[in-house]
Amino acid sequence: AVVSTQSTGDGVYAWLKSGEYGNPPQAKAWLAQCGIYLAIMVIQKLLVSPLVLLPFWTKFRNFLFSPLKGHGKLEVVVVMLIVPLFVNAFMFWIQDNILMKRRKRRSSVQLEARINLLEEDQVELREALTPTTTS
Numbered sequence: 001a002v003v004s005t006q007s008t009g010d011g012v013y014a015w016l017k018s019g020e021y022g023n024p025p026q027a028k029a030w031l032a033q034c035g036i037y038l039a040i041m042v043i044q045k046l047l048v049s050p051l052v053l054l055p056f057w058t059k060f061r062n063f064l065f066s067p068l069k070g071h072g073k074l075e076v077v078v079v080m081l082i083v084p085l086f087v088n089a090f091m092f093w094i095q096d097n098i099l100m101k102r103r104k105r106r107s108s109v110q111l112e113a114r115i116n117l118l119e120e121d122q123v124e125l126r127e128a129l130t131p132t133t134t135s
Contacts, residue, residue, distance in 0.1 A: 021029040068075045 065075060
């Protein structure tokens with residue numbers, strides 16, 4: 001089975017559209033999208049990592065963990081579980097909003113096009129049903 005490379009209305013190959021894997025679903029489409037996602041994640045990590053090295057993080061970390069002094073296990077839970085949970089949830093929320101905004105915009109354009117076609121059909125139907133008079 002060959003993955004369709006038909007260009008869609010937005011100029012993107014159909015199998016690269018997020019969440020579209022072909023009909024029937026094809027591994028190549030999933031692998032391509034997964035590869036793109038992983039590349040984006042690597043770039044994001046490379047851009048964010050230098051920010052962690054900025055000096056203000058030491059002051060922030062000391063302020064954040066000052067209540068946990070002497071509670072090593074609790075500090076590990078916060079660092080290894082709670083903080084990553086909230087950061088990952090936040091990043092997922094951002095990515096989901098970007099994808100949903102794109103889908104809503106695409107579906108509203110499709111809906112508008114369908115409404116225009118229906119209006120044109122109505123005009124044609126009215127013209128066809130209107131009796132013509134011959135002089």
